[in-house]
Amino acid sequence: MEQQAATEKQALNAIITADNVRVAKLEKEVAGNKTEADKLRDEAKDALAAGADFVGGAELVEKVAGGWTEFDVAIAVPAMMRHVGKLGKVLGPQGKMPSPKAGTVTDDVTAAVKAYKGGKVEYRVDAGANVHGPVGKASFTGDKIAENVRAFVDSVRAAKPHTSKGTYIRRVTISSTMGPGVQLDLA
Numbered sequence: 017m018e019q020q021a022a023t024e025k026q027a028l029n030a031i032i033t034a035d036n037v038r039v040a041k042l043e044k045e046v047a048g049n050k051t052e053a054d055k056l057r058d059e060a061k062d063a064l065a066a067g068a069d070f071v072g073g074a075e076l077v078e079k080v081a082g083g084w085t086e087f088d089v090a091i092a093v094p095a096m097m098r099h100v101g102k103l104g105k106v107l108g109p110q111g112k113m114p115s116p117k118a119g120t121v122t123d124d125v126t127a128a129v130k131a132y133k134g135g136k137v138e139y140r141v142d143a144g145a146n147v148h149g150p151v152g153k154a155s156f157t158g159d160k161i162a163e164n165v166r167a168f169v170d171s172v173r174a175a176k177p178h179t180s181k182g183t184y185i186r187r188v189t190i191s192s193t194m195g196p197g198v199q200l201d202l203a
Contacts, residue, residue, distance in 0.1 A: 088132075151164040
């Protein structure tokens with residue numbers, strides 16, 4: 017029994033430390049209607065053509081540093097990260113800080129904007145093997161949220177490592193931010 021528990025713990029540690037950020041593509045848009053692409057001026061047209069709602073350089077960085085955060089995702093080119101890095105205290109706590117791991121620091125801004133406009137969201141695994149991720153907003157109908165929950169659970173199941181054995185998803189609970197959780201029946 018102890019050997020089985022140790023094996024499960026090793027598998028859990030491998031899952032958490034190997035890659036604790038995964039990405040799901042949800043059926044309904046969760047990333048929101050606003051996407052910010054922080055770009056160099058010569059690439060701004062590409063970002064706007066891809067569907068970015070706000071495009072700018074140093075002036076946009078100053079606006080965000082002043083407290084403006086009415087966007088859902090910030091996308092930056094590597095050349096602008098020296099300016100965007102100053103926004104860590106503003107964007108970091110909100111989870112909006114661009115990072116290469118999330119795909120929001122990239123030279124291919126067009127593809128990144130299209131992906132996030134199409135509903136790409138990130139989800140994380142904490143130390144207790146709990147998966148956290150957004151599946152909707154308060155303005156969504158129940159059908160949209162149910163469809164997103166199904167897509168989210170399917171994405172987590174698809175990400176299951178081949179070495180993992182046994183029950184991979186034990187239960188699913190949904191809650192609003194800082195609200196009480198409601199357990200869902202996956203059947």
